Amino acid sequence: MNAIITATELASELAGPAAPLLLDVRYQLGGPPGRPAYEAGHLPGAVYVDLDRELAGPPGKNGRHPLPELAVFTAAMRAAGVTAARPVVVYDGGQGWAAARAWWLLRWAGHPDVRVLDGGLDAWQASGGAMSVDKVTPPEGDFTPEPGAMPLLTADDAAALARRGVLLDARAGERYRGETEPIDPVAGHIPGAVSAPTTENIAPGGTAFRPAAELAERFAALGVTPGTEVGVYCGSGVSAAQQVLALAVAGIPAALYVGSWSEWCADPSRPIATGPQPG
Structure with a gap:
C-alpha cells in the first residue's frame, strides 16, 4: 500500500462508495494553534487532531513530543471516528511533518490503512478541492491500538x-x-x-x-x-x-x-x- 495519496486521487476516493476518514493535523512549532485555522476552513468532513495533546505526551525527560499515553491516544482516535475497517487520510498545512506523525502513530498502533495527503492543504487547494467551515461530529470510532507494527x-x-x-x-x-x-x-x-x-x-x-x-x-x-x-x-x-x-x-x-x-x-x-x- 502506498503511504501517500495525491489530491486528485483523494478527491476521487471521497466521491466513491468507500470514502476515507480525514484527519486535519495542522501544527506549527511554537504556535499559533492549528484549530483556529481548521475552523476557518478544512477539507469537507475532516476532523481536527491536536498534535501536542493527542499525538504526544507531556514534554519531559523523554523529549518534547514523547509517545502519548496509549489511553489518551485511543480516546482521541475514537473521538475522531477512527475504526480499523475504514481507511484514514491525514493532512496538515503543507510541511508534512505533523501529518506524518499522525500517520506513523496510527501505523505503529496497528491501523492497516493510513496515508498522508501529498503536499497537504496547499496541494488540495491548488487542485481546486472544496473547503468547508462546517462543524464535524463523527460517529464514535472503535479503533483499538496494538502497538509495535512500526519499529x-x-x-x-x-x-x-x-x-x-x-x-x-x-x-x-x-x-x-x-x-x-x-x-x-x-x-x-x-x-x-x-x-x-x-x-x-x-x-x-x-x-x-x-x-x-x-x-x-x-x-x-x-x-x-x-x-x-x-x-x-x-x-x-x-x-x-x-x-x-x-x-x-x-x-x-x-x-x-x-x-x-x-x-x-x-x-x-x-x-x-x-x-x-x-x-
Missing part, C-alpha cells in the same frame, strides 16, 4: 544503530553541525548519525514529495543500501516521522527514535558530536 528506537537503540547501520538526523544542517540550537539546550548530533534534512525530501518550489526514484537516490547517497538497517531522529520525533514517510515512499523501512535529540541531550552522560562529520 521504534530508544536512545540506546539509536546509538547502537548508528554503529551498525545508518542513523539519519532529519534536522537542519546547522543544528546537526552544532552551529546553532534554537530549541534544545545543547547543540550537536548523536555520534555516528548522518545529516539528512527533511527539506530535501520535498520537490523544489512545492510541498509534495520528490518522486520515489529520486528519494531512493537521495537515501542511497546517504549510505542507505539494500539490507541496511535505517533509523531516523530529529528534534522531538515530529519531522523525523516525515523522513520515515519519505523512506517508505522510496520503499525503505525505517525505525523512528521518538525521543530524538530533545531526549538524547537531556542526559549529560550521553556523548555529543559536532561538525559536519558523523563521528
Whole structure:
C-alpha cells in the first residue's frame, strides 16, 4: 500500500462508495494553534487532531513530543471516528511533518490503512478541492491500538544503530553541525548519525514529495543500501516521522527514535558530536 495519496486521487476516493476518514493535523512549532485555522476552513468532513495533546505526551525527560499515553491516544482516535475497517487520510498545512506523525502513530498502533495527503492543504487547494467551515461530529470510532507494527528506537537503540547501520538526523544542517540550537539546550548530533534534512525530501518550489526514484537516490547517497538497517531522529520525533514517510515512499523501512535529540541531550552522560562529520 502506498503511504501517500495525491489530491486528485483523494478527491476521487471521497466521491466513491468507500470514502476515507480525514484527519486535519495542522501544527506549527511554537504556535499559533492549528484549530483556529481548521475552523476557518478544512477539507469537507475532516476532523481536527491536536498534535501536542493527542499525538504526544507531556514534554519531559523523554523529549518534547514523547509517545502519548496509549489511553489518551485511543480516546482521541475514537473521538475522531477512527475504526480499523475504514481507511484514514491525514493532512496538515503543507510541511508534512505533523501529518506524518499522525500517520506513523496510527501505523505503529496497528491501523492497516493510513496515508498522508501529498503536499497537504496547499496541494488540495491548488487542485481546486472544496473547503468547508462546517462543524464535524463523527460517529464514535472503535479503533483499538496494538502497538509495535512500526519499529521504534530508544536512545540506546539509536546509538547502537548508528554503529551498525545508518542513523539519519532529519534536522537542519546547522543544528546537526552544532552551529546553532534554537530549541534544545545543547547543540550537536548523536555520534555516528548522518545529516539528512527533511527539506530535501520535498520537490523544489512545492510541498509534495520528490518522486520515489529520486528519494531512493537521495537515501542511497546517504549510505542507505539494500539490507541496511535505517533509523531516523530529529528534534522531538515530529519531522523525523516525515523522513520515515519519505523512506517508505522510496520503499525503505525505517525505525523512528521518538525521543530524538530533545531526549538524547537531556542526559549529560550521553556523548555529543559536532561538525559536519558523523563521528
